[in-house]
Amino acid sequence: MDYQVNYIHPKIKISCYTGKLFKTEAAFDEHLLVWLLSGETKIIQADESFVFGAGSTFLIPRHQLATIINYPKDGWPHKAVAMHLSADQLRDFYKKNDIKPKNLLSHKIFTFDNHPLLKSCLASLNPYFELQETFPDNLAKLKITEAIAIIRNIAPDIDGILANFDKPHKIDLAAFMEKNFMFNMPLEKFGYLTGRSLTTFKRDFYHHYQLTPQRWLTQKRLELAHYQLTQKNRKPAEVYLETGFENLSHFSYAFKKKYGYAPKDLYLGMRI
Template identity: 65%
Template sequence: MEYKAKYITDDIKLSCYEDKFFKSDIMFEHHMLIWFISGETKIVQADASYVFQKGDIFLIPRNQLATIINYPKDGEPHKTVVMHLSVERLRDFYANLEVKPEALLSKKIYSFDNHPLLESCLASLVPYFEMKDLPENIASLKITEAISILRAIDKGIDNVLTNFEEPGKIDLAGYMEKNFMFNLPLEKFGYLTGRSLTTFKRDFSRIFNTTPQRWLTQKRLELAHYQFVEKKKKPIDVCYEVGFENLSHFSFAFKKQFGYAPTELIERVRT
């Protein structure tokens, strides 16, 4: 995989993947505003999946888990402009505004299609990636412009952007049953459930009577089996969507668990 990235600042980058595809399980520490120049992305969350293509603009709220699969398309690389909207910057933006946000009931991904104002704002960043010296205030002004446009076109976006809370201690069993397919370090799962790593492992062992690693592997393989039988999906798709990092390791683990390889199961289902 050949990956290239150019930065205006740490919060604004031009990202480009030129190989077949790139897959990653991610916890978003910042809100991310993304504009597609070319290529395609599939985003898989616990209860929803999305496909974004050339021209699309979307916002991913912070502290969410997702599997990201990036593809080149139509002979063009996967290329995006990515803008991070950090808590610090948003606090500064809202400091002098009288905003009373409502409780955030869902953490969906917000799609803005190819809205002309947002597209103009993000497209105007592209020439800056070729400059060696950029005035410090340019990037800040562009981020402020993007936030202002988001507020103008979505009246409920304040509820998302002013949510500065860190995850509190929540029901561990329910959270893990919903999010086991995301291949993240245990420290991240601990953070998202409001626990230190030590407390996470202790609570996990008490609830599930096994280690997190063993439980996660079994749950992912069971989900893979279901995807093959009920959804008729391909091994390459199932492998990445249930939390494995490469097909050979997935196939080995699957056969060890069930006694037959994914290809054998698929042939059996077909007949």
């Protein structure tokens, strides 16, 4: 099997991927702390991209749209330990420690530069992945609390993210969609992130664009793909990964239907 995941607790897991690449579209409901043991991870957001190599530790904040592409590298699989930081445990942490952060932030991917304290904390989880019995819940909470304390010590500004428990509020739908159309999310998720129910999202969307969300999203993604191919001279196999398409064949079919030629023909033509 190309992909394996082992949960020692609902909030702590280790994953291993040996295929060519593994792509997912993310807008996590909880913050995700990741320690990359081997391989490479590319995270693409609307206005910034990140590439993480083996040994990296980073935090992906909740509710942030991103395309995440995981690659094996240098003969090693993509292998990572991930820890979910739930709102309940974070609220409990800040309450017990009487911490009242200011300047709450909505998003920012944090990197921790292979800090020895954090590396030691996450490395201490490795023996537990060999356990046959259930990992005790109280011990898992202690390990998560330890990780929270360490990343706060490393990056004090992170309080602005970890202590922000607000739910998405109603925002400008058009501005949000123009910035985030390339992320292949369910419409329910787009609605939630703009502070709307699915019904209200569809109604407001049609009122603004006079198109259904599905048709508008396909058009915008194809336009972006065409730009990447013609102006950036990128390969179709790279472009579809970052423009919201499920796979290369679906991308090629939709692209040819709109433009009359396949993306590979355009790419080869640019090479001649």
